Amino acid sequence: MLLSPDANRIAYSVIDGTNRVTLRVADLRRQVIDEVPFDGALEPREWIRDGRALTAGLSRTNLPQTPVLVDFSGASVRVDTTAGFGDESRDGTMRCIDREVALQHRYDSAR
Numbered sequence: 001m002l003l004s005p006d007a008n009r010i011a012y013s014v015i016d017g018t019n020r021v022t023l024r025v026a027d028l029r030r031q032v033i034d035e036v037p038f039d040g041a042l043e044p045r046e047w048i049r050d051g052r053a054l055t056a057g058l059s060r061t062n063l064p065q066t067p068v069l070v071d072f073s074g075a076s077v078r079v080d081t082t083a084g085f086g087d088e089s090r091d092g093t094m095r096c097i098d099r100e101v102a103l104q105h106r107y108d109s110a111r
Helices: none
Strands: 009-015 021-027 032-036 041-047 053-059 066-071 078-080 084-088 095-098
Touching: 009 041, 041 066
Parallel strands: 021 041
Antiparallel strands: 009 021, 021 032, 041 053, 053 066, 066 078, 084 095
16 A cells, blocks of 8 residues: 555555456545556556656566556546656656556446
8 A cells, every 4th residue: 555645645456356456546525446458457556756647667477567557637637658757856856657548447436
């Protein structure tokens, strides 16, 4: 589980009865849990400092885990599988991310 920098959201993965792994984000202010549906298992790694996105590991059957960017800044969540990741700046306030193509996915509330 990962607490966002503003302490308002918690990102975590759950495994259902069919062994499907789903990323969920609990919004503590709104008191809702949102699901990020995606083809593959998304496991949260770290929040980007402004809290509008997080890095995650994407696992798919018979493929190595790939780093992705999960972007919450719009009305729907985007999972960017093409983001390139670099190091953080020395003071930890910036991370080098190269985003060219993003895959659009609905941001649904888990019920």
